[in-house]
Amino acid sequence: MNAWSALALSLKVAGCATLIDIVLGVAVGFLLARKRFPGRELLDTLLTLPMVMPPTVLGYYLLVLVGRHGWLGAWLQDSFGINLIFTWQGAVIAAAVVIFPLVFKPARAAFEAVDGQLEQAARVLGISEAALFFRVTLPLAWRGILAGVLLGFARALGEFGATLMVAGSIPGRTQTLSIAVYEAVQAGQDDTANLMVLLTSFVCVAVLLTAGRLAPGRLAGR
Amino acid sequence: MQNSLAKKLAAAAAMTLVAGLAQAGDLHVSAAASLTNAFQDIAQAYEARHAGVKVLLNFGASGALLQQMAKGAPVDVFASADMETMDMAEKQKLVAAGERRNFARNSLVVIVPRDSKLAVARLQNLGQPALQKLAIGNPASVPAGRYTRHALEAAKLWPGIEAKAITTQNVRQALDYVARGEVDAGFVYGTDAALMKDKVKLAFEVPLDVAIGYPIARTAGAANPAEAKSFIGFVLSPAGQAVLARYGFKKP
Numbered sequence: 447m448n449a450w451s452a453l454a455l456s457l458k459v460a461g462c463a464t465l466i467d468i469v470l471g472v473a474v475g476f477l478l479a480r481k482r483f484p485g486r487e488l489l490d491t492l493l494t495l496p497m498v499m500p501p502t503v504l505g506y507y508l509l510v511l512v513g514r515h516g517w518l519g520a521w522l523q524d525s526f527g528i529n530l531i532f533t534w535q536g537a538v539i540a541a542a543v544v545i546f547p548l549v550f551k552p553a554r555a556a557f558e559a560v561d562g563q564l565e566q567a568a569r570v571l572g573i574s575e576a577a578l579f580f581r582v583t584l585p586l587a588w589r590g591i592l593a594g595v596l597l598g599f600a601r602a603l604g605e606f607g608a609t610l611m612v613a614g615s616i617p618g619r620t621q622t623l624s625i626a627v628y629e630a631v632q633a634g635q636d637d638t639a640n641l642m643v644l645l646t647s648f649v650c651v652a653v654l655l656t657a658g659r660l661a662p663g664r665l666a667g668r
Numbered sequence: 669m670q671n672s673l674a675k676k677l678a679a680a681a682a683m684t685l686v687a688g689l690a691q692a693g694d695l696h697v698s699a700a701a702s703l704t705n706a707f708q709d710i711a712q713a714y715e716a717r718h719a720g721v722k723v724l725l726n727f728g729a730s731g732a733l734l735q736q737m738a739k740g741a742p743v744d745v746f747a748s749a750d751m752e753t754m755d756m757a758e759k760q761k762l763v764a765a766g767e768r769r770n771f772a773r774n775s776l777v778v779i780v781p782r783d784s785k786l787a788v789a790r791l792q793n794l795g796q797p798a799l800q801k802l803a804i805g806n807p808a809s810v811p812a813g814r815y816t817r818h819a820l821e822a823a824k825l826w827p828g829i830e831a832k833a834i835t836t837q838n839v840r841q842a843l844d845y846v847a848r849g850e851v852d853a854g855f856v857y858g859t860d861a862a863l864m865k866d867k868v869k870l871a872f873e874v875p876l877d878v879a880i881g882y883p884i885a886r887t888a889g890a891a892n893p894a895e896a897k898s899f900i901g902f903v904l905s906p907a908g909q910a911v912l913a914r915y916g917f918k919k920p
Contacts, residue, residue: 532801617835632729632808634809
């Protein structure tokens with residue numbers, strides 16, 4: 447059934463985009479929270495842009511960048527034969543860009559909230575810097591990061607504008623749930639639209655409830 | 669003092685909002701995407717002749733425009749790119765009964781990017797493996813897509829080509845995808861292809877056993893019925909027809 451394959455695709459795209467952003471977002475969040483370097487706040491601002499920019503603007507940037515005649519797109523095509531436009535991988539990139547601020551911002555805040563004294567204590571006990579990050583800092587910041595990740599995942603599920611411009615709307619291949627809803631409404635297929643919006647609402651409520659439980663404020667003992 | 673400033677700001681905001689609402693002189697025209705450039709010119713010419721009237725144009729796939737009207741969009745005039753959509757509008761009593769008029773005709777063509785090296789001269793050529801992506805308006809809501817599917821079904825090519833289809837939200841999106849070189853070919857109207865001669869190449873005209881006709885009608889719920897009639901009259905007048913002809917539309 448169309449709605450279910452669209453849901454499966456949405457979950458796949460949102461999942462992949464979130465995985466990419468967990469790695470990049472945690473790294474960038476940590477960098478911004480701990481390292482002092484020139485242009486730090488400018489970098490933060492630039493990376494926050496996708497949150498406030500219209501999705502159509504992002505979609506256009508991506509289209510120009512990774513399109514067949516874009517400088518990155520042309521290079522990918524010539525070197526590896528990779529074409530991202532109209533593929534689900536293209537949708538993943540669009541979603542990953544859109545939700546990046548939702549992931550790295552909470553990660554930065556979570557790292558900044560980690561008690562420096564605990565890290566000092568670990569250092570005194572002779573732990574290496576890498577082990578300090580993975581065994582002390584990350585576990586302390588993890589809940590804050592996870593809340594951002596879940597919010598990003600929910601937002602990725604609903605991504606529409608940039609995805610439509612980059613990945614198009616190919617049933618079964620790039621037609622995610624939010625785009626399938628749009629197509630159904632355009633074509634006057636209200637029954638299909640009804641089923642799909644209920645499905646979307648249900649998934650989003652579930653994700654938000656989970657994110658709410660993990661929010662730092664609800665953390666016992668803090 | 670701060671309070672009075674806030675009040676003034678709120679009043680200004682409220683006035684702006686009210687000013688933005690529909691006004692007596694506004695005429696809402698929903699027209700097929702392929703009519704974009706021609707109707708922009710026609711609206712301008714109409715406004716020049718009718719002082720105080722503002723023509724508000726809304727372009728999109730004919731099927732999408734129909735759905736907007738069905739859901740209660742305030743539209744005075746509806747111009748579709750096919751008979752089928754207008755038939756549906758009539759059946760749902762969205763347009764005034766018995767008033768529709770055909771005002772233009774178009775052709776369906778296959779276009780390729782300007783620098784394309786593919787040999788595409790007939791529908792059968794679209795099956796070649798080197799041609800991987802083909803932009804087609806979504807047949808569920810875009811008339812150009814419906815004509816395309818009709819032509820390909822008649823040629824018994826639809827099942828093979830459907831897998832290559834990149835469906836678009838309206839015909840102009842298909843034109844844009846070809847112009848950017850993101851697809852290898854696309855189905856658009858002859859008038860669309862003529863707009864981007866610097867970026868797309870006309871491959872061939874698609875043979876069709878139906879005419880691509882554009883009907884126009886006053887909507888049943890038109891807030892401004894007299895003005896709507898007058899606008900339709902202008903589209904059908906020599907002045908309106910001259911604009912359409914300039915963009916390559918044929919006489920109805």
